[in-house]
Amino acid sequence: MKKKLVVLTGAGISAESGIKTFRDSDGLWEGHDIMEVASPEGWKKNPELVLDFYNKRRQQLKEVLPNGAHIILAELEQHFDVYIITQNVDDLHERAGSSKVLHLHGELLKARSVQNHRHIIDWKDDLFLGNLDNNGHQLRPHIVWFGESVPALDEAVRITHDADFFAVVGTSLQVYPAAGLVDFAKPGTPLYYIDLKPARITNLSNELEVIPKTASEGMKILKEKLLLLA
Template sequence: MKKKLVVLTGAGISAESGIKTFRDSDGLWEGHDVMEVATPEGWRKNQELVLDFYNKRRQQLKEVEPNLGHVILAELEKDFDVHIITQNVDDLHERAGSTKVLHLHGELLKVRSVQNKKLILNWTEDLFTGDFDENGHQLRPHIVWFGEEVPALEEAIKIVEEADYFAVIGTSLQVYPAAGLISYTYSITPVFYIDPKPIAIPNIQNKVETIAKFASEGVADLREKLLILEKAI
């Protein structure tokens, strides 16, 4: 039976494909205050702005490709039972070939009804005011905005609790509750932390091996380290 490798990925891995992160620019995301385009309050204040913002993000996603970091994680399925928990809303993990991907913060290529959170539709084109669900309710981006609950959190916790290996890639570990997932690993579970500017991880008993590199190069190192560990068993 393959060992279970659980990977938490953040904006850093997608940044190498050309997708910008708001935390690199003083709270601005593509020139917008995140409070205007990524909160329920922003939606109520200016629905047109929010829809336009995500339409542009959706179009941008069509212009980028998975990078080596995404590809190596997909290839690791040959040797491990890989489960990816991502804070990213893009589909780059899936396009690289990963088969078990859980999106904590929603998906850019899906929309949902404002009246029914469970009514979720695939959506690859622009979304406008007047695009309704089957019951006549407006559709909104299927994104978990700041201040909203994270529906996939319980499933993510269960996955992390079963991890034989746990890796954190390209995330600042500043956004909760995602950043708290690492605390659900067992103390004997090896943890790898890949980030060019790693921070100290508080309140964790595990032995953490830090790989201070960008995602693509760091994931290549991770693969070698995991394969060595497996051979030693």
């Protein structure tokens, strides 16, 4: 039986594919104040701006490809039962071949009803005011905005608790509740943290091995380590 490898990924892994990411340092995402395009208040104030913003992100996604880190994670399914928990809204993990991907913050290629957050549909093209669900309600991007709950969090906690190995790749571990997942790994679970500029993490019950590399470089190192333990 394969051992279970759980990997939490963040913006750093997508950035290597050319996807521009939101960074807390300036509060801007592609030149926009983050609260204008990623909050219920921003949607209520100017839904056309929000829709246009995500339409451009969707178009950008068509122009990029999975990178080495995505591919290594997919390849590790040959040796481990791999679960990806990602903060990213792109589909690069899936395109690389990963079969078990949980999106904490939603998915760019899906839309949902403004009246029912469980009514989710695939949506690969531009989304406009007037695009409605089958009950006549406006569709919005299937993105978890600031101030909204994270419906997938309970499942992410369950997956993390069952991990034999837990790795964090390309995230500052500053965005909650995702950053708190590492605390749900069972005592004794080996933890690995790959980030070019890793945050200082304290108060962990398990020992954390830090690999201060890019996602692609770090995943090459981690793959070698994990294959010795498979």
